[in-house]
Amino acid sequence: MTKNSMNPLLETLQAYPFERLRTLLAGVTPVDKEFIDFSIGEPRHPAPAIVSEAIMEHLHGLAEYPKVIGDLRLRQAIATWATRRFALPAGFLDPERHVIPANGSREALFSIAQAVLPPCQSPKPLVLLPNPFYQIYEGAALLAGAEPYYLNCDASGQPDFRAVEESVWTRTALLYINSPHNPTGATLSLETLGWLIRKARQYGFVLAADECYSELYPEGQAPAGILEAAAATGSLAQVLAFHSLSKRSSVPGARSGFVAGDADILRAFVRYRTYLGTATPPFIQAAAIAAWQDEQHVQHTRADYARKFAAAQDILGALLPVETPAGGFYLWPRVRDGETFVRTLYGAEHVRCLPGAYLARDAHGVHPGRDRVRIALVGSLEDCVEGLQRIRHFMEQHPISNFNIY
Incomplete structure (x- = not known):
């Protein structure tokens, strides 16, 4: 196959963050x-026993072709969970019409763009996404022939949606929102979610809410969700919520999640997914x-992350100011030059982090990730403490002026 026979849109994709990280660290010999x-x-928390046991007990399912719409019992379990979690009115979320399983939120977040964006339109439809962002949003937009439009996150850790000009909304076909946000951890209020739903209905775009980190929060401070906001309007029109067990239940290898929302969109999405072959x-x-x-296992998981965030505050202190996020498991400290920090830290301490620049784009004269680094507290408490102590040692041994840390 020659290069000319390939889909030219593949050339628009940027290198994935971890590919860029490998290039950055190439040639560095760590201590x-x-x-x-x-x-x-x-x-990297142990998978809940109930999950492992259920897999083992149902391996006879290898002899069956799964259905794209999934087992009704799964859709009922999802609807029951979401109704309880987001205090939805009884019957608001119909498992027969408003829920489909997905092979993780990543797969569904990508494929929804291919299913709903209009082809060969001029000017290109806009896909709005927060900046920094999960790169799947950008890739989905580009491969669907749309134009990504980056909404820079401000000091709150989320974009100022109300500052978006009406001329942008009129071209918008799809809006990705992420709450809690990767990597800032910031959440969106119920009021803001409701405002975005009204915008989606006013201009006819699809509102795709990535909530895969929604269950990782300080105990007693559960963030609002798009389904909750939709329920306040009495309708799921134009709204889709994407959830995953990867973070909630520490089973990324299961690739299991769901999409819930507008029945008409989901009906078309199921048709698309039937051809794609994404049955779970x-x-x-x-x-x-x-x-x-x-x-119960989710409560234990939240407690584990709380201990790791507390350790980060205690260990790093004033040397590298960090904030405990409203959701998720990332630290997002400011270091001015993230690439230099990550490369030097890796060589000095054999600790690998991710430059914030690899999670963002230069947009509207601002690059909201260049002066940041993402630290994922996903390992055991012991490993995280060891890694955080090495970062502290690194900061103590290297003059702050080398990194222009704020």
Whole structure:
């Protein structure tokens, strides 16, 4: 196959953050210490026993072709969970019409753009996304032939949606929002979510709410969700919520999540996914049912992250000011030059983080990630403490002026 026979839109994709990180660290020989990886948001907590047991008990499902719409029992478990979690009116979320399983939120967040964006339109439709962002949003927009439009996050950690000009809204076909946000951890209020729903209905675009970090929050401070905001309007029109078990239940290898929302959009999305072949294996569906029906393991997970954030505050202190986020498991400290910080830290301490520049784009004269670094507290408490102590040692041994830290 020649290059000319390939989809030319593939050339518009930028290198993925971890590919860029490998290039940055190439040639660096780290000190002889055990490797600590803070770069990737992959939970390394033990998988809940109920999930593992459900998989083992349902391996006979290997002999079955799964259905794209999923087992009704799974959709019912999801609807029951979401109704309880977001205080939805009874019957508001119909498992027969408003819920479909997904192979993780990543797969669904990407494919929704291919399903809903109009092809060959001039000017290109806009796909709005927060900046910094999960790169799947950008790639989905580009491969659908749309134009990404970056909404820079301000000091709050979220974009100022009310500052978006009406001329932008009129071209918008899809808006990705992320709450809690990766990497800032900032959440969107119920009021803001309601305002965005009204905008989506006014201009006819799809509102895709990535809420895969929604269950990782300080205990007692659960963030609002788009389904809750939609319920206040009495309708799910133009609204889709994307959730995952990867973060909530520490099972990224299961690739299991769901999409819930507008029945008309989901009906068309199921048709698209039937051709794509994204049906979830029966044994994974069984594990998902068990996971969505249990909250005890999630409470333990939140407690584990709380201990790690407390350790970060205690260990790093004033040397590298960090804030405990409203959601998620990332630290997002300001270091001015993230690439220099990450490369030098890796060599000196064998600790790998991710430059914030790899999660953002230069937009509207601002690059909201260049002076940041993302630290994913996904390992065990012991590993995180060790890694944080090495970062502290690194800061003590290297003059702050080398990194122009604020």
